[in-house]
Amino acid sequence: KQEVTQIPAALSVPEGENLVLNCSFTDSAIYNLQWFRQDPGKGLTSLLLIQSSQREQTSGRLNASLDKSSGRSTLYIAASQPGDSATYLCATHYGGSQGNLIFGKGTKLSVKP
């Protein structure tokens, strides 16, 4: 059974710092990995999706990497801003059936002004 782990559970950084969020998964037989952002009490916003054949994806200040063989992904946020404060969730799309998205518990990020 696929398990997704995110470390750290919480992270507090000063504004302007570059930071890395980690995600690991136990079964490398994934179709893709998706990073989401969730603000308190809100839905999920898709940030980046990396297909299993890809190594990384970039969007603005965000860069996500995927090492399928080692079961790891990282989300790099450059020049962090207070508006980046949120919970970041990674999820693997796993298995042969549609919709089988397995989530990690998330990393709660706080960027201090």
Add this chain to the structure above:
Amino acid sequence: DTEVTQTPKHLVMGMTNKKSLKCEQHMGHRAMYWYKQKAKKPPELMFVYSYEKLSINESVPSRFSPECPNSSLLNLHLHALQPEDSALYLCASSQGHLAGAGETQYFGPGTRLLVL
């Protein structure tokens, strides 16, 4: 329109009530999903509809009854819920063209449900 909308935003109901959650998308997506998210936990998949047919039911109790009346609309009918069913209910959609393969899922803002 790249938005998934959900109504209502908040819902309080008693254990004997019957209520419904509604989800709508106009992106032409043919796969729609219901997730349940408890406080400080990740979302958990409940149901998947593909081309208006139920394709996955993750052993959800029968007091939750999904319905997909057309390709743009997904409902979740609630009856005789328990207090432990209180959670954020999230709807998502994806293109639905890649059978068995991953697609970007687009999430709505959720309905926060409180069962008294």
